Structure formats: structure tokens, C-alpha cells
Amino acid sequence: MKLTGSYKIPTDKQTVWDALNNPDILQECIPGCEEFKKNSDTSFTATATNKIGPFNASFTGDVELKDLNPPNSYKLVGQGNSPVGFASGEATVNLSEEDGQTVLSYDVEANVGGKIAQVGSRLIDMTAKKMADIFFGKFSEVVSPEGSKPTSVDDNKKPINKKLIFALATLIAMGLILFVFL
Numbered sequence: 491m492k493l494t495g496s497y498k499i500p501t502d503k504q505t506v507w508d509a510l511n512n513p514d515i516l517q518e519c520i521p522g523c524e525e526f527k528k529n530s531d532t533s534f535t536a537t538a539t540n541k542i543g544p545f546n547a548s549f550t551g552d553v554e555l556k557d558l559n560p561p562n563s564y565k566l567v568g569q570g571n572s573p574v575g576f577a578s579g580e581a582t583v584n585l586s587e588e589d590g591q592t593v594l595s596y597d598v599e600a601n602v603g604g605k606i607a608q609v610g611s612r613l614i615d616m617t618a619k620k621m622a623d624i625f626f627g628k629f630s631e632v633v634s635p636e637g638s639k640p641t642s643v644d645d646n647k648k649p650i651n652k653k654l655i656f657a658l659a660t661l662i663a664m665g666l667i668l669f670v671f672l
Contacts, residue, residue: 575604
């Protein structure tokens with residue numbers, strides 16, 4: 491599955507970059523994150539538990555940062571396992587600045603398998619929306635001036651692809667977060 495998306499975060503690009511590379515901030519923002527450990531400057535291990543349909547999925551995963559171009563872009567490559575399934579994939583994250591705000595764009599290619607992939611698209615869509623809203627809201631709260639919140643670049647154009655958000659949220663829960671926002 492290949493997906494793309496963008497968010498505007500109401501703060502400067504360097505602040506977003508620094509936050510995306512801060513394990514404490516990511517642990518605070520990733521829904522259900524129990525542990526986020528920095529193994530090296532480019533390698534992280536994370537454990538996160540989230541309810542997806544009837545499953546309480548606890549993923550443990552590893553994420554590696556590649557193709558670093560601070561503070562503009564990087565690639566996240568990760569994989570995670572759970573008793574109810576697995577997820578693997580990679581995400582390219584790009585940051586640009588527009589009118590004092592950071593536009594975080596991402597391209598994700600992800601695979602989800604096992605029991606968790608069988609819960610149905612409606613439940614996955616609901617969970618993906620919830621996880622993405624929690625992550626982006628909390629991340630923006632932590633890195634932005636008080637009262638600011640992120641917006642999807644596509645809010646006025648078309649609905650956000652929820653499968654993309656699920657894949658991104660899964661990669662984040664696996665060990666980074668991505669978003670991700672970088």
C-alpha cells in the first residue's frame with residue numbers, strides 16, 4: 491500500500507525537525523507509546539499499545555532513519571510485530587516552510603498482516619483517524635505556540651486518505667513517527 495499526505499504545523503521547520511528527532515517528544519505524542527528508546531543517532535526501538543477493533547495490539551518495533559538531510563527530509567524504515575499481526579514499511583518525510591508554518595509531507599509504503607489486517611476497513615479507518623488526530627494534535631501542542639493546531643494541507647480540497655494515516659500511525663507506533671512529521 492502506497493500513501494501520501496501533508497500537514498501544516500504552526501511553527502518553524504527547525505523546531506519541527508528537532509522534535510521529530512527527540513525520543514522524549516515522540517514517546518509523549520505517539521498514542522499508546524509505552525517506550526521509545528534511542529539506540530543510536532539513526533536507530534530507535536519503540537513499544538506501543540492501541541486498540542484496533544477487537545484487538546488490543548501491542549507492537550514492538552525498530553525504526554531506522556536513512557537519507558538524512560537536516561532539517562529538510564529523511565526516510566524512515568521500520569518493522570514491528572505483535573501477537574495479532576505485523577507491520578513493515580518505509581516513509582519519506584519532507585519539511586518545507588510556508589508563511590512561518592512548517593508543511594510536513596510524507597509518502598508511505600506499508601504492509602500490515604496477520605489478524606489485525608482482517609478487522610475490516612471501517613474499523614481500521616476509525617482507528618487511523620483517531621490515532622492520527624491524537625498524534626498530530628499532541629505533537630503540534632508540544633512544538634507550537636500555545637493555541638495552535640495542525641491542519642491537513644488537503645482539508646479544503648479532499649478528504650484525507652485514512653488508509654495512509656493508518657499506515658503512518660502504524661509506522662510511528664512501530665518505532666518512530668515518523669511524521670513522521672518531518
